[in-house]
Amino acid sequence: MQQPDLSLVPSSLHTLLNKQWERLADVLAENAGLLVGSITKDLLQVVVGSDFVVDQLVKYPQMLSELIEDGVLGRAYQSDEYVKRLAVTIAKIDSEAAMMSLLRRFRQKEMVRLIWRDLTRKAAMVDTTRELSWLADAMIDGTLRLLYEQGCERWGTPYGISAESSQKEQQRMVVLGMGKLGANELNLSSDIDLMFCFPMNGETQGARKTLANQDFFIRLGQKLIQALDTLNAEGFVFRVDMRLRPFGSASPLACSFAAMEHYYQDQGRDWERYAMIKARVVAGDVDKGTELLAQLRPFVYRKYIDFSAFESLREMKEMINREVRRKGLEYNVKLGSGGIREVEFIAQAFQLIRGGRDSRLQQRELRNILPLLPELVGMPEQAVEELMDAYTFLRNAEHAIQAVADKQTQELPRDDLGQARLAFSMGFDEWSSFETALTEHRAAVSRHFAEVIAPAQEQGETASQQKTEWLALWSEQLCEEEAIQVITDSGFDEPSRALKLLMDLKASRTVQMLQQTGADRLKIVLPTLLDMIAQADNATVTLARVLQLIQSVLRRSAYLVLLAENPAAMQQLVKLCSSSAWFADQLAKKPVLLDELIDPRTLYSPPDKEQLGAELRQQLLRIPEEDTEQLMEALRYFKSAHLLRVAASDITGVLPLMKVSDYLTWLAEVILESVLDVAWRVMVEKHGRPMKQTGVPCELDFIVVGYGKLGGIELSYGSDLDLVFIHDSDSNLSTDGDKSIANSVFFTRLGQRIIHILNTFTAGGQLYEVDMRLRPSGNSGLLVSSLKAFEEYQQKEAWTWEHQALVRARVVAGSSRLGGEFEQVRASILQQARETAELKTAVVEMREKMRAHLGTSAKEAQAKSVFNLKQDLGGIVDIEFLVQYQVLANAPRYPELYEFTDNIRILDAVEKTKLLPTEDAEALREAYKAYRAAGHRLTLQEQSNVISEGDMKDSRALIARIWGSVMES
Incomplete structure (x- = not known):
């Protein structure tokens, strides 16, 4: 017999290795030709680490040669490989006894392979847990299919009446995997937590005696547990734990979907939310099971931020701690301080708290959740790295402990031999080195657990x-x-x-x-x-x-x-x-x-427009495209959250006035872009694309033009949006969908849908109030006009005040090509030669009309000594009208006057072209910024734009003087 190479193991393990090698003498002799190179070294590593593997190789001498010749010890399985391999075994089953034997032999062989690959590090920890979960899925589902067929022959086939179609539907069981199985994180000797359920009540058909569906599935569940869980001379398949089902051990073994929904809605407890995070359909009717989990999702993931999860997890952890103290489980790598459970609690705390708001957290696998925490909750990257390293180390230790005897235990060995074996399996020369590493990892987990889960008082x-x-x-x-x-x-x-x-x-x-x-x-x-x-x-x-x-x-x-x-x-x-x-x-x-x-980092660090757009796109990508209601709520939350952030930065002086307006304007723009995308997609799905010309569909030939504060990049809190919609298609053509409509109707409905998404009050409030009165012909005009019609109106029919409004018009969403063409039309209108006296008269008349209707009356001004920041003489609108007059009067000579749409940069151009003295332009700029800053402050105090008559007196006098010198000369 070939002797083991004792130099490869510590001296403390020589006796054990020799003993194991002796037990395998016959197997080694039969496979001498296969035991070459790394196979022998790997075998040595495995027999030191696992009595179970030695037991199986002795019991089934052909197993080792089959595994080596198959080449499966050195490679990973694909996700469906267990299903295919098990199908060959199930095909041989012709009796209950054969089923019990063949399933166990299949399992033992695959477990030997998995333990071999785990102990030799041919498989990483995550590969081992994933393959173990696939093995369990395949064996549960394969066994269930066999037993379901037998059950239908014996008790009849279960049927229910569909509420939608009123037709009979055959019923199949749904098996939910919970815990580590549900998360695809099963360990080497884990039990499996299952729930059995079925879509609807009814009765079986086709047998002499009918059964209620529930009775059928209870019997089927009992048969499944017996097939998997029974321990006989050949072992077991999986230990089955059913205690996580509604009402636990006291309830029926299987229940209908309706009963499941009713239970979780009315009686579900916090720990059950925690458990349901990992729920997954592992066998049976996958489609129906997926529907059930979708219906139960609101129980698990609350729509609001739910910090009560911390309380629940603390209570659960304290309960575990009491159990640890009572049973002396301090040496338990799962339940002890700094153990696996604490890492899981950290991840699941944030899933329960924020999962309803961020679907990225609605995942089962811990290794997918932890890396998200720096971005989503601000956890330091180093903390996540330490937790991931500790989790991997602890799970490897758990596997090494369980590999010894295929027992469900996480207890560290207390005896010298056990400690030496574990240290060797973990890659350490001696126990003290392993223990030092273990202590460091557990200390890191405990520290991070305390930071996340510990009560605020602590x-x-x-x-x-x-x-x-x-x-x-x-x-x-x-x-x-x-x-x-x-x-x-x-x-x-x-x-x-x-x-x-x-x-x-x-x-x-x-x-x-x-x-x-x-x-x-x-x-x-x-x-x-x-x-x-x-x-x-x-x-x-x-x-x-x-x-x-x-x-x-x-x-x-x-x-x-x-x-x-x-x-x-x-x-x-x-x-x-x-x-x-x-x-x-x-x-x-x-x-x-x-x-x-x-998180003050996000509260006082507003993103730029590109970051805003990227953040909103990411949020909307996680919502099904067809769920318009949820999209609308997401848009409203996004706006409200960023409105709050900019207000926080404004209040504390982190952002100056101009940056506040920039941020608020960018926010509106990225929302408008998203709203247009949503509305366009819905319309195209319903009616097809509008045709640009016969056979050539439009590619979003539509723009949203912002006027007023939006166009001037001067939005404030609560500003409404002055919008104009323009398209570029042939109104005589139609869309190319099954429900075809005229292009003009398509774009009108597109505009209506955009307004609906923006204007509608939902649980999250209103996105923006929209004002469309600046479109051609105002409220009596078409909601959406073609660019050609818009140009003709501006050339032939528009009033002077409409050309004034065009000074601040800017494309804020839609086609870049059409946007460029709009800018050309805008330039041509603003460049028109105008008779100065007529222009001045029209501007002054409109300004006086506005003062009369919107400003402070002489009687009110005298009685209350107040000044309207916006409308009174010397106020904001005077500055705006002065700027607009300068553009309309002088644009033919100075194109730079209409290059920008905001008043500050237009005043810069007015100064540069010497249309106003430098001191007057500077005075107007400073007054304009001061007025707007005051307006922001008043809004934040929920006060109107009316200030004391004595405030800002110098600015008002300056503006009145400049207005008089320019407009009344």
């Missing part, structure tokens, strides 16, 4: 006397005088009003009707929140604004958990609400935006 918040006093006040344990004293001592500027605000909230019906969980969460948040508010200069005003938000989120107290879990976000909330009533109102209306406060 991250720096300490109990204080102030907290006790706030809770006593809230619980009405203090008399009014004592309560006011607590509020005064904390620093509130209006103690009596602050107390009333708190007591009004306490007495509100919402608080009185709170369930215990919500009331407890409110008590956790309030003391810290009140301490932070007390530090604000306008503490009582800030309290009123923040309590408005608290009132709005009480029925969804998960938002309170978000604040409790993120003290930094709470600090941002107080800071920004203190500075802006608008900000507080936005959060109260859309509490989901609280999530934006968590």
Whole structure:
């Protein structure tokens, strides 16, 4: 007999190796010709690491030669290879006894191959877990198919009546794999967590005695468990655990889809959300099972940010910790501190919290989730690398432990021999080296787990006397005088009003009707929140604004958990609400935006237009194209989130005025581009493409032209969008779809759909209010006109004020080719020669009409001493009209006047061409920026554009003087 090379293993393992080699003497002799080169070295590695493999090779001497000659020890399987191999075995089954034997032999041979490849590192950890999951899938599904056929012959075929078609439909079982099987992460000796269900109730047909469908599938499930789980002389296939099904062990073994939906909707618990993350159809009717999981997805992934997941996971972890302490499982690489379960908890915490909002997190595999966390939640890249390395190390250790005897255990060995074997299997010369590496990995996991899952209190918040006093006040344990004293001592500027605000909230019906969980969460948040508010200069005003938000989120107290879990976000909330009533109102209306406060890096670092567009495209790509409602909600959230970010940057001075307007304008543009894409796709799917000429379809020959603030790159918070739609196709032709319509009708409906997406109020609010009155002929004109018709109207019919509006017109979405042609038309209109006196008269008359209708009346100005920033003499519109007049009067001589559409750069051109003195142009620029900055501040305080008559007096006088010298001379 060939002797083992003892130099390849530590001396502590020589006795074991010799013993194993002796047991394999006959097998080695029979396969002497095959045991050459690396095969012998690999065999040595495997027999040291696995008694199970030695047992199987001794029991089935031909197994080793079959594996070597097949060449499967050195290569990975494809996803369907187990199915094909198992089909050969199943074809031989002609009795229950044969089934029990052949399935087990198939499994043992494949397990020997998998353990061999794992211990010799021919397969990486992820390859081993994936192939193990494929093996389980194939064996569950293959066995189920065989048993289903036998069951139909014996008990009849189950049928149900379809609610859609009222037709009979044959029913098949759906087997859901949970846990590691569901995630394609099965370990070497794992049990499999399963659920059995079926689409609908009914009865079997074709047998002497009918059975209810549920009874049929319960019996079928029992047969499947027996086939897989029964331990006999040849072992088992897989240990089966059914405890994760609704109501656990006390419930029927199989239930209908309706019962599943009802259970999870009404009684599903937090730990079941955690479990359902990994649910996957592993056998049976895959299509129906996929439909079921889609129906259950809202239970798992909440639409809102759900920080209550942290609470649930802490409770689960504490329960596990108690079990660890009670059973002495500190040496368990899965459940012990810094073990596999903690890595899983970190990933799944963020899946539960954010998965409803970001479908990228709706994946089962942990190795796919962790790399997403730096981008999605700001986890440091190094932390993710450490977690991935630790997870791989721990799973390899788990496999090495289980490979020894094919037992479901994660316990580190305590005996010297066991420790030496594990260290060797893991690539270490001695136990101490392995233990050092293990300790380092577990310490890293524990540290990151504490940072993510640990209660906020453990991250720096300490109990204080102030907290006790706030809770006593809230619980009405203090008399009014004592309560006011607590509020005064904390620093509130209006103690009596602050107390009333708190007591009004306490007495509100919402608080009185709170369930215990919500009331407890409110008590956790309030003391810290009140301490932070007390530090604000306008503490009582800030309290009123923040309590408005608290009132709005009480029925969804998960938002309170978000604040409790993120003290930094709470600090941002107080800071920004203190500075802006608008900000507080936005959060109260859309509490989901609280999530934006968590990461200051994104809150105060607005992206540029290219980044905005890329972010929006990524978000929309994750939504099915046909789901217009979800697309509309995604657009609304995207707008609201970025509106909040720019406001935060504006309030804190991170962004200057011009950048604020740039950001708000870019935001509108990328949204308009996406809305146009969605609307175009829907129309083309329904009616086909409009024809440019016979046989030549249009390629989105459509543009959206922005006027006013959008065109002038000067959008503010809450600005509406002045839009004009233009197409370039032959109105006499039609679309090429089955439901063909005239091109003119197609583009009109396209415009209507765009407006519908923008204007409609949904749960997420309204995207933008759209004003189409600047289109040719205003409200009486066509919603969409051709470029030719637009040009003719501007040349022959447009009023002077419409040419003024064209100064600020700019293509913001659509065809770049058509956009270029529009710019040529715009230039030709603005370059028209005009009689100066007539132009001046028309501009002045329109300005006076606007002042009369929209400005402050003389009586009001005298009584209230107020000034309308926009409409009164010396206000914003005077500057705009001055600029527009200069363009229309002088564009034929100076084309640079209409190169840009924003007032600041047009004034630069006016100065450069010496149409105004430098000091006047500078005065207009500075006044314009000051007015707009004041307008932004007023909006953020939810105030109108009316200021005190004494404010900005110098700017108003300057503008009035320049207006008089230019327009009234």
